Amino acid sequence: MSLLNPFRKRLEVLIVALTIPYGCGLARPLHREEIQGLGRFEYREPAEGLEGIVISAPHGRTDRHSDKIARSISDRTGAGLAIAYGFRSNRIPVNLPIVRSGAYPRSGQPSQRGSVFREYRKILRKAAGGEIDLYIGVHRSREREVADRIEVATSGLTFEEAGALKEAYDQIRDQIIAGREAPSLIMAIEPLDRISWRVSGVKHHGVLLIAEKGVNIRLPQFSASEPTEELYTEILSQWVDKVITFLRENPLRLPQIQVRLVNFGRFELIESRKQLSGVV
Numbered sequence: 403m404s405l406l407n408p409f410r411k412r413l414e415v416l417i418v419a420l421t422i423p424y425g426c427g428l429a430r431p432l433h434r435e436e437i438q439g440l441g442r443f444e445y446r447e448p449a450e451g452l453e454g455i456v457i458s459a460p461h462g463r464t465d466r467h468s469d470k471i472a473r474s475i476s477d478r479t480g481a482g483l484a485i486a487y488g489f490r491s492n493r494i495p496v497n498l499p500i501v502r503s504g505a506y507p508r509s510g511q512p513s514q515r516g517s518v519f520r521e522y523r524k525i526l527r528k529a530a531g532g533e534i535d536l537y538i539g540v541h542r543s544r545e546r547e548v549a550d551r552i553e554v555a556t557s558g559l560t561f562e563e564a565g566a567l568k569e570a571y572d573q574i575r576d577q578i579i580a581g582r583e584a585p586s587l588i589m590a591i592e593p594l595d596r597i598s599w600r601v602s603g604v605k606h607h608g609v610l611l612i613a614e615k616g617v618n619i620r621l622p623q624f625s626a627s628e629p630t631e632e633l634y635t636e637i638l639s640q641w642v643d644k645v646i647t648f649l650r651e652n653p654l655r656l657p658q659i660q661v662r663l664v665n666f667g668r669f670e671l672i673e674s675r676k677q678l679s680g681v682v
Contacts, residue, residue: 430446430447430448430449431446432444432445432446432483433445433446433528435521435525437489437518437521440488440489440492440494440518441486441487441488441489441491441492441494441496441518442486442487442488443484443485443486443487443521443522443525444483444484444485444487445482445483445484445485445525445528445529446476446482446483446529447482447528447529447531448480448481448482448529448530448531449480449481451480452479452480452481452482452646453530453531453532453535454530454531454532454533454534454535454536455479455481455482455530455535455536455538455646456481456482456483456484456526456529456530456534456536456537456538457472457475457476457479457481457482457483457484457538457540457642458472458483458484458485458486458497458526458529458537458538458539458540458609459471459472459473459484459485459486459539459540459541460484460485460486460496460497460522460539460541460609461486461489461490461496461541461542462485462486462487462488462490463487464490464491465490465540465541465542466542466623467542467631468540468541468542468621469485469487470635471540471621471635471638472485472540473485474635474636474639475538475540475635475638475639475642478639478640478642478643479639479642479643479646481536481538481642481646482529482530482531483529484522484525484526484528484529486518486522489518494516494517494518495516495517495518495519496517496518496519496522497519497522497539497608497609498517498519498608499517499519499520499608519608522609523609523612526609533614533663534609534612534613534614535613535614535615535650536613536614536615536616536617536645536646536649536650537609537610537613537615537616537617538616538617538618538619538642538645539609539616539617539618539619540619540621541618541619541620541621542620542621542622542623543598543620543621543622543623544623545598547598548598548620548622549622549623550585550587550588550622551587551588551589551590551622552571552587552588552589552590552619552620552621552622552634552638553589553590553591553592553597553598553599553619553620554567554589554590554591554592554597554617554618554619554620555592555597555599555610555617555618555620556591556592556593556610556615556616556617556618557610557611557613557615557616557617558613558614558615558616558659558661558670559593559615559617559649559659560656560657560658560659560672561593561594562656562657563648563649563656563657563658564591564592564593564594565594566648566654566656567591567641567644567645567648568589568591568594570641570644570648571589571637571641571644572589574637574640574641574644575587575589575637578633578636578637578640579633579637582633584629584630584633585624585630587622587634599618599620611667611668612663614661614663615649615659615661617645619638621634621638657672657673657675659671659672660672660673
């Protein structure tokens with residue numbers, strides 16, 4: 403199922419899927435897979451009508467509460483869920499493949515493994531119920547200088563779509579924190595804003611390369627009380643609802659990127675905003 407194709411389900415079914423919290427009485431089974439004693443994956447498939455969408459926390463609890471936030475977003479939206487546990491503590495990358503310039507080690511010991519990206523990709527496809535149309539990753543920042551913002555790296559989004567998503571976040575944040583003693587975190591979303599992440603690595607060397615569209619979210623380490631984290635978990639849950647609607651249904655009729663995934667990369671086609679022909 404492509405994000406650029408018409409929905410297979412009726413619109414009224416989609417609206418119900420996006421507005422009812424899936425954690426309330428519509429529990430989906432959680433599956434678990436161990437990887438050679440190095441760590442484990444936990445995942446569940448999406449609710450009906452949301453195939454192709456997956457929420458993931460590739461660093462589990464070592465990325466403070468990222469697993470809890472990802473689970474809450476999945477509960478609300480009905481999207482698939484994939485969480486990795488234990489790999490980061492063993493210094494094994496999950497969401498990025500390792501590119502070696504030298505020879506591979508001869509030892510076949512599990513500790514010599516450079517990455518479990520191949521296994522992670524399989525888990526993501528199980529959690530998406532097929533190909534990955536939209537990937538939403540949850541991360542936590544350890545950089546103090548970005549404590550006032552949520553950073554978002556994107557793939558397959560136009561400037562217009564990124565702008566609409568940023569505006570939607572501002573509206574949801576202002577509504578939820580109104581009258582509360584909570585920090586008002588800004589959202590820096592690439593390609594509109596410069597973010598502290600090494601964008602080329604995040605966008606072109608990992609999960610965002612294999613998903614038709616992708617959004618990697620990095621939250622700061624909250625120094626405030628626990629209710630602040632719960633508040634922003636709710637903000638992000640509602641925002642991801644908007645992300646899914648905007649990117650699948652395109653109600654604003656914004657320009658979209660046509661994506662073609664191939665074995666060794668991806669092609670992105672963006673039509674001229676001025677209807678120019680013969681110019682590339």
